[in-house]
Amino acid sequence: MAKASEVKSGNVLRFNGELVSVEEYIHRTPGNLRAFYQSRMRNVKTGKIVEYRFRTDEEVTICRVETNDYQYLYEDGDYLVVMDNNTFEQYNIPKLLFGSAIKFLKEGMNVTVAFESDEPIVAQLPNSVELEITYTEPAVKGDTSTSAQKYATVETGAEIRVPLFINQGDKVKVDTKTGDYMERVK
DSSP, rough: OOEEEGOOOOOOOEEEEEEEEEEEEEEEOOTTTOEEEEEEEEETTTEEEEEEEEEOEEEEEEEEEEEEEEEEEEEETTTTEEEEETHHHHHHHHEGOOOGGGGOOOOEEEEEEETTTTTTEEEEOSEEEEEEEEOOOOOTTTSSSSSSSEEEEEETEEEEETTTTTOOTTTTEEEETTTOOOEEEO
């Protein structure tokens, strides 16, 4: 147990039986009232925002979270099997931890996973990935009066929007958070 004054933004707390990540943590001293800590926290599992005021002497549980890079090996039902690059241990990570970015995941890619006492709580892909275009319609000459885009399928099966000059077989950089085309890769 730790005092509320020891908490910092980025910490993971056990709050009301749930794991929450502290996004904002501000010390307030309003006029002639007692000081408190105004916190804004995000539930790790559901993503809901929780706001709470901690007294300065209130006790909180700061969880020990270990974050490491792992290599994605293969899919196993509702889980993805990843391997620690140092110890070669394999772990099953629930697919839902990756969110919508999972459609850009391909075998051999490095991912970041955070564990709290042997339970995976957060998993994420790199901010951008390089993927090959497997199918796209050919561009019509003269159809470039604006920054027009067309649909393209990448090697993982996901469909993204790309500029008209992108052809089948090109490699593109894709933002994994939004699914947007970033640039063509040589």
